């Protein structure tokens with residue numbers, strides 16, 4: 001069992017989430033979002049040209065896209081996640097890069113850069129989301145697209161500031177403890193897994209943004225919203241949608 005030793009007290013780095021969850025990621029999150037829908041949507045938008053996934057993880061989404069014949073690269077800050085990707089990707093279909101996506105992106109240019117399953121919210125440092133978007137803008141093909149998938153934290157300022165939820169595993173239980181920092185909007189979480197061999201801590205953090213906040217950020221950095229859908233099948237987005245797929249393009253290609 002890996003994860004994090006209870007006796008270890010470490011600061012939270014951009015690699016912490018991935019390194020903590022890599023050992024269980026494919027078991028716990030394989031079906032957490034729509035893999036086929038994502039792959040079809042991204043492959044269609046790419047026109048067969050280069051794609052980059054931000055926060056590629058173990059390749060849950062990038063590998064099905066690559067299997068459609070789309071040239072795809074993936075960046076991740078976690079060596080443990082990329083190690084899992086290398087195991088699944090025996091044919092080396094996905095070009096991996098180990099880096100902090102708010103600090104560096106491969107030069108491209110890319111027809112599509114995408115960041116799925118709330119991964120953009122993993123950028124929690126002050127200004128990290130802005131820095132990442134600036135890099136995306138510089139690496140996109142002139143008629144390229146940035147695609148972002150995230151939940152809609154509508155009214156999140158009214159959400160409780162503390163929470164605990166639990167779920168059973170076949171040989172144990174996982175408690176997820178969350179604390180929302182009211183002013184910054186950063187949510188700090190700790191996944192606590194208990195089983196016969198002991199306790200494993202897996203820390204996580206997210207800085208959530210509403211769709212309007214994301215649009216403002218994108219517009220400040222030279223993007224315009226081209227499409228917004230509720231899911232990967234282009235169902236209409238409405239004020240009650242709890243999820244969005246947003247497609248941005250540069251205002252100054």
Ligand SMILES: C[S@@+](CC[C@H](N)C(=O)[O-])C[C@H]1O[C@@H](n2cnc3c(N)ncnc32)[C@H](O)[C@@H]1O
Pocket residue numbers: 014015017018019054055056057058059060061075076077078081099100101102116117118119122123
């Ligand atoms: C929720 S997982 C998503 C993985 C994959 N996209 C999927 O949908 O299965 C988020 C991934 O983003 C990576 N990540 C978090 N912060 C990052 C950063 N600053 N730069 C690059 N990757 C990061 C994590 O290591 C992790 O693999």
